[in-house]
Amino acid sequence: xxxxxxxxxxxxxxxxxxxxxxxxxxxxxxxxxxxxxxxxxxxxxxxxxxxxxxxxxxxxxxxxxxxxxxxxxxxxxxxxxxxxxxxxxxxxxxxxxxxxxxxxxxxxxxxxxxxxxxxxxxxxxxxxxxxxxxxxxxxxxxxxxxxxxxxxxxxxxxxxxxxxxxxxxxxxxxxxxxxxxxxxxxxxxxxxxxxxxxxxxxxxxxxxxxxxxxxxxxxxxxxxxxxxxxxxxxxxxxxxxxxxxxxxxxxxxxxxxxxxxxxxxxxxxxxxxxxxxxxxxxxxxxxxxxxxxxxxxxxxxxxxxxxxxxxxxxxxxxxxxxxxxxxxxxxxxxxxxxxxxxxxxxxxxxxxxxxxxxxxxxxxxxxxxxxxxxxxxxxxxxxxxxxxxxxxxxxxxxxxxxxxxxxxxxxxxxxxxxxxxxxxxxxxxxxxxxxxxxxxxxxxxxxxxxxxxxxxxxxxxxxxxxxxx
Amino acid sequence: xxxxxxxxxxxxxxxxxxxxxxxxxxxxxxxxxxxxxxxxxxxxxxxxxxxxxxxxxxxxxxxxxxxxxxxxxxxxxxxxxxxxxxxxxxxxxxxxxxxxxxxxxxxxxxxxxxxxxxxxxxxxxxxxxxxxxxxxxxxxxxxxxxxxxxxxxxxxxxxxxxxxxxxxxxxxxxxxxxxxxxxxxxxxxxxxxxxxxxxxxxxxxxxxxxxxx
Numbered sequence: 001x002x003x004x005x006x007x008x009x010x011x012x013x014x015x016x017x018x019x020x021x022x023x024x025x026x027x028x029x030x031x032x033x034x035x036x037x038x039x040x041x042x043x044x045x046x047x048x049x050x051x052x053x054x055x056x057x058x059x060x061x062x063x064x065x066x067x068x069x070x071x072x073x074x075x076x077x078x079x080x081x082x083x084x085x086x087x088x089x090x091x092x093x094x095x096x097x098x099x100x101x102x103x104x105x106x107x108x109x110x111x112x113x114x115x116x117x118x119x120x121x122x123x124x125x126x127x128x129x130x131x132x133x134x135x136x137x138x139x140x141x142x143x144x145x146x147x148x149x150x151x152x153x154x155x156x157x158x159x160x161x162x163x164x165x166x167x168x169x170x171x172x173x174x175x176x177x178x179x180x181x182x183x184x185x186x187x188x189x190x191x192x193x194x195x196x197x198x199x200x201x202x203x204x205x206x207x208x209x210x211x212x213x214x215x216x217x218x219x220x221x222x223x224x225x226x227x228x229x230x231x232x233x234x235x236x237x238x239x240x241x242x243x244x245x246x247x248x249x250x251x252x253x254x255x256x257x258x259x260x261x262x263x264x265x266x267x268x269x270x271x272x273x274x275x276x277x278x279x280x281x282x283x284x285x286x287x288x289x290x291x292x293x294x295x296x297x298x299x300x301x302x303x304x305x306x307x308x309x310x311x312x313x314x315x316x317x318x319x320x321x322x323x324x325x326x327x328x329x330x331x332x333x334x335x336x337x338x339x340x341x342x343x344x345x346x347x348x349x350x351x352x353x354x355x356x357x358x359x360x361x362x363x364x365x366x367x368x369x370x371x372x373x374x375x376x377x378x379x380x381x382x383x384x385x386x387x388x389x390x391x392x393x394x395x396x397x398x399x400x401x402x403x404x405x406x407x408x409x410x411x412x413x414x415x416x417x418x419x420x421x422x423x424x425x426x427x428x429x430x431x432x433x434x435x436x437x438x439x440x441x442x443x444x445x446x447x448x449x450x451x452x453x454x455x456x457x458x459x460x461x462x463x464x465x466x467x468x469x
Numbered sequence: 470x471x472x473x474x475x476x477x478x479x480x481x482x483x484x485x486x487x488x489x490x491x492x493x494x495x496x497x498x499x500x501x502x503x504x505x506x507x508x509x510x511x512x513x514x515x516x517x518x519x520x521x522x523x524x525x526x527x528x529x530x531x532x533x534x535x536x537x538x539x540x541x542x543x544x545x546x547x548x549x550x551x552x553x554x555x556x557x558x559x560x561x562x563x564x565x566x567x568x569x570x571x572x573x574x575x576x577x578x579x580x581x582x583x584x585x586x587x588x589x590x591x592x593x594x595x596x597x598x599x600x601x602x603x604x605x606x607x608x609x610x611x612x613x614x615x616x617x618x619x620x621x622x623x624x625x626x627x628x629x630x631x632x633x634x635x636x637x638x639x640x641x642x643x644x645x646x647x648x649x650x651x652x653x654x655x656x657x658x659x660x661x662x663x664x665x666x667x668x669x670x671x672x673x674x675x676x677x678x679x680x681x682x
Contacts, residue, residue, distance in 0.1 A: 440495070
């Protein structure tokens with residue numbers, strides 16, 4: 001019999017019962033909750049007179065709607081205010097742990113879970129948010145769920161699931177200097193497409209993934225959903241264990257020792273079989289820039305905008321035409337000639353300390369170009385913000401002309417006041433370049449933090465390696 | 470949930486691939502704490518020429534006459550016809566709520582994104598996967614704008630037009646739940662003893678999963 005993949009192991013250890021048709025009740029260890037996708041679930045519990053099954057499994061935080069400036073003044077948007085107050089009330093009523101807006105531990109749900117050690121190897125982790133795949137970086141089975149499933153997990157601690165397929169994406173060799181986790185994952189999406197991982201749990205492996213820090217692995221797993229896969233994951237190794245040791249929610253002393261022994265087995269067996277394997281040559285990956293309205297519309301910064309006339313598939317050609325029209329771009333235009341109006345460094349993809357360091361490295365001693373209307377840095381959590389300030393990164397950003405904000409989802413999806421105006425073009429470290437994502441009519445180009453900082457200081461896209469000191 | 474019954478509905482052709490949940494229901498409407506009322510904002514950015522915010526009287530906004538939902542021949546449509554990877558992007562169930570609130574009861578496409586697909590079943594919206602060539606045929610028919618209707622028969626797993634029958638596959642458990650209008654939570658809680666037994670075992674095997682600082 002073939003060995004087990006990491007996903008097989010995580011699945012098998014969480015099946016409570018399985019029907020003949022393969023539908024399983026899967027036990028959920030950690031349930032992360034935020035303000036946008038939970039109010040209707042709590043309302044459902046109340047209407048049915050149900051309680052939360054395991055209060056200790058829940059960690060809640062407001063992140064999507066929170067303001068990133070002038071927080072002491074409260075939330076000016078009355079609708080957003082009601083939603084955040086509703087989360088606060090639901091957590092109080094049901095006895096759940098919440099990091100409220102004034103708590104230094106508040107931040108983007110996918111940043112704070114790992115930061116607290118609330119995400120651990122071997123766990124099943126869910127959240128009413130598609131970027132829950134982020135937590136798979138710890139050798140956990142983590143994926144987004146809808147609000148009905150949020151209610152289901154609150155009430156039963158389980159999800160009804162069918163097993164997904166096993167997909168391995170092996171990034172072989174090493175990336176060159178200036179090429180980051182974000183470029184790796186964008187290059188993967190370029191290769192397999194936004195539906196390439198549909199129905200699959202993706203394990204990211206290979207030397208280039210092993211060489212990444214936990215922050216980098218989280219960036220890669222975060223965008224598994226942009227490749228169509230609900231779950232992305234990376235096997236446990238020393239990097240994982242070193243990151244977790246001493247974190248507030250991580251086990252301590254003897255329990256830690258026991259846990260580490262089990263965690264070391266959270267790797268795919270050498271003889272495990274995958275349904276799909278994709279190999280990517282790390283050395284060939286260049287800094288990436290998306291040019292369209294889907295994350296698969298991505299190219300190396302050295303490339304030019306594609307021509308729809310050269311696309312043979314009519315649905316795709318139509319997609320390119322529509323995207324170029326929306327983005328205000330012409331076929332053949334060099335990506336490096338595209339000027340930006342705004343720069344956003346943040347989001348659950350790229351707002352961790354390593355991301356801010358990479359951006360600060362480029363910003364240091366330079367100035368945001370006059371043509372750039374706004375360049376903002378939004379740390380992923382209050383603790384990331386504090387650490388960055390201790391390292392003096394905030395000063396570097398401010399001196400360069402960036403705004404230094406409070407933590408939240410911010411302009412990744414523009415539910416708060418941070419947004420693009422119609423026609424504005426943004427270099428963004430977030431995860432989705434969909435039409436209107438960052439504000440109606442806004443034009444998003446996804447890039448790494450270093451590439452975003454490079455666009456800020458030059459006013460247009462540029463290969464960050466050309467700015468290397 | 471209402472049991473899903475056989476119906477005949479007008480087909481609305483939305484001819485673009487990778488329709489994402491941000492397009493289905495833009496983020497400003499996600500601030501609602503309710504499950505209803507999203508219908509007027511379904512495809513808001515494509516449907517209206519002026520920007521929309523929650524609380525507006527959407528009846529007074531400027532509709533985009535070119536968008537399929539605004540065309541007179543597709544008014545009252547209950548079946549949305551889409552292209553590949555329909556519903557990609559965020560997990561927001563509001564996307565499904567917007568479709569059902571508008572009156573859509575089934576979406577037909579060659580493929581769906583996983584989370585959207587899953588969310589649909591929880592709300593009595595039937596996502597139907599048909600082959601690319603069948604979808605092409607349906608687009609060709611629906612694009613004529615002459616009141617093309619389909620009959621959706623979940624029991625028989627068929628979509629029927631006047632001159633053709635299209636068979637579709639569906640997970641038997643999901644089909645059963647839709648036909649009966651069953652509540653997943655009540656079904657799962659029938660196994661509460663097994664969930665408790667699993668927990669008891671795991672608390673011994675991996676106690677750190679249950680600790681809380």
